[in-house]
Amino acid sequence: MDFTEKTIKSEKIFDGKIIKVKVDMVELPNGSTSTREIVEHPGAICVIPITETKEVIMVRQFRKPIEAVCLEVPAGKLDEGEDPYQCCIRELEEETGYKAKNVQSLGSIYTTPGFSNEILHIYLATELYEGKLQPDEDEFVETETIPLEKLVDMVMNGEIKDAKSIVAILKASQLLK
Incomplete structure (x- = not known):
């Protein structure tokens, strides 16, 4: 099974000194959609x-x-x-x-x-x-x-x-x- 979620839309909601936060709308492997709240960090x-x-x-x-x-x-x-x-x-x-x-x-x-x-x-x-x-x-x-x-x-x-x-x-x- 392919578990990959395809990003449909991405919205940046916070751009801080250390982290950034975005909300992605994704298409799930079964065709449904969902949202993902993602913290981006430089490592x-x-x-x-x-x-x-x-x-x-x-x-x-x-x-x-x-x-x-x-x-x-x-x-x-x-x-x-x-x-x-x-x-x-x-x-x-x-x-x-x-x-x-x-x-x-x-x-x-x-x-x-x-x-x-x-x-x-x-x-x-x-x-x-x-x-x-x-x-x-x-x-x-x-x-x-x-x-x-x-x-x-x-x-x-x-x-x-x-x-x-x-x-x-x-x-x-x-x-x-």
Whole structure:
């Protein structure tokens, strides 16, 4: 069966600094029509920086949509036309104050394909060395170093709820076994 939905009409309803929102009228595979509300996002990266002793440099920051402080791996939005690898290098230093001699891709995921086209590129950073901490003006983060195996336990018992961090932690844990 062909599951493709054909766009009949598309209307942009919001054009923000980070996201755009549109409503598409689509023709379904059975010939019926429906609407799809779509959030367009430029994409992002996350990086799991691991020390020689298998500790991960995590960040804590307040996340307004959930009204809570979140423990997560460092991450950031891609600038227009920016290469994900270069974004990873930039965000790692900005948020943690570290650079890495070795950065490896762990793949990409769609964060919420039910309503957004955001793609998130995941990286593993090792052989860390000091750089310069330089968070964005509107970014207030605190770093915390936690053993990778403890983070896996925190994922499994529900203490870490951030999806990108869960994926990055579990992928890195499997890779480094």
